[in-house]
Amino acid sequence: GAVVSQHPSRVICKSGTSVKIECRSLDFQATTMFWYRQFPKQSLMLMATSNEGSKATYEQGVEKDKFLINHASLTLSTLTVTSAHPEDSSFYICSARVTSGGPTDTQYFGPGTRLTVL
Amino acid sequence: AQSVTQLDSHVSVSEGTPVLLRCNYSSSYSPSLFWYVQHPNKGLQLLLKYTSAATLVKGINGFEAEFKKSETSFHLTKPSAHMSDAAEYFCVVSGGGGATNKLIFGTGTLLAVQP
Numbered sequence: 001g002a003v004v005s006q007h008p009s010r011v012i013c014k015s016g017t018s019v020k021i022e023c024r025s026l027d028f029q030a031t032t033m034f035w036y037r038q039f040p041k042q043s044l045m046l047m048a049t050s051n052e053g054s055k056a057t058y059e060q061g062v063e064k065d066k067f068l069i070n071h072a073s074l075t076l077s078t079l080t081v082t083s084a085h086p087e088d089s090s091f092y093i094c095s096a097r098v099t100s101g102g103p104t105d106t107q108y109f110g111p112g113t114r115l116t117v118l
Numbered sequence: 119a120q121s122v123t124q125l126d127s128h129v130s131v132s133e134g135t136p137v138l139l140r141c142n143y144s145s146s147y148s149p150s151l152f153w154y155v156q157h158p159n160k161g162l163q164l165l166l167k168y169t170s171a172a173t174l175v176k177g178i179n180g181f182e183a184e185f186k187k188s189e190t191s192f193h194l195t196k197p198s199a200h201m202s203d204a205a206e207y208f209c210v211v212s213g214g215g216g217a218t219n220k221l222i223f224g225t226g227t228l229l230a231v232q233p
Contacts, residue, residue: 004161034221043208043223044162093161095221107221109154111161 003027004096006110013084014118021079021113023094029074030096034107035067038091050077084117091115120145122209124224132232137181137196139227141209144190151192152210152221153183162208168192179203204231 003026013019023033031052036044048058048069056069066088068080077096081088091114095107125140143149150169154162166177173185183194192209209224 006161043225044221045223046220049220095162106152106164106167108164109162112159114159 002098002106002108004094004108004110006092006094006113008113009111010114010116012116012118015085016083018080018082019084019115021081021092021094021115023077023079023096023110025075025096025108028096028098030098031074032097033071033077034095034097035069035077035079036093036095038093038112040091044093047079081115084115086117089115089117120147120149120211120222122151122211122222122224124207124209124227126227127225128228128230130230130232131199133201134198137194137199137203137229139194139207139209139229141192141194141224142190143192143209143211145211150212151183151185152212153177153181153192153194154208154210156206156208156226158205165194165207199229199231201231201233204229 005024007022011019033050035047037047038044046059047062048056050056050069050071052071052074058064066082071077091112093112095109097107121144123142131137148170152167153165155165156162165181166175168175168185176182181196183192185192207227211222
């Protein structure tokens with residue numbers, strides 16, 4: 001149980017275009033999903049926290065107009081990288097939290113999406 | 119503020135020998151601590167978590183970790199390494215002070231297992 005999927009797994013796009021990444025919890029409902037970014041050989045950095053039915057909360061330094069997050073249902077959150085540039089190339093990973101609240105909840109991670117902007 | 123420090127960026131062991139991956143944490147509150155593993159081009163998989171119950175936590179694939187408050191440590195161990203254990207391991211701290219369950223990741227330890 002507790003499987004999280006991401007689509008696509010890899011995407012290559014031209015500079016200036018927008019890319020949408022989907023994150024789905026397959027066998028559980030998640031009121032909260034998280035989006036992370038991982039640069040090569042570095043750790044994961046939280047970009048934003050996505051709550052179903054409300055606006056996402058972005059971490060300091062993350063442009064909300066560039067990284068649009070929509071959490072339309074209890075099983076789906078999307079991240080759209082708008083007007084992508086080569087410096088946006090990275091590994092984007094989502095996670096979903098089982099909805100029981102509290103700091104001990106476990107986050108289940110998706111397999112990640114490798115974005116390459118040419 | 120909460121943080122974790124993984125003391126070794128790379129660890130290399132021989133197959134069949136013990137594994138020790140070190141992690142120290144800093145937290146103003148009672149922390150929840152996790153170890154995640156990431157195989158190449160794969161998502162993160164939860165190995166184990168500490169949530170203020172037993173200080174010795176057993177996880178999957180033979181891994182375990184011991185929470186030592188006096189040393190602010192949460193080192194990951196395994197008695198006998200297997201080739202399939204080669205991966206990146208992240209120590210993670212969460213929660214406390216009304217935080218929204220944000221996970222703070224360490225910088226990772228790359229484990230190599232030699233035949």
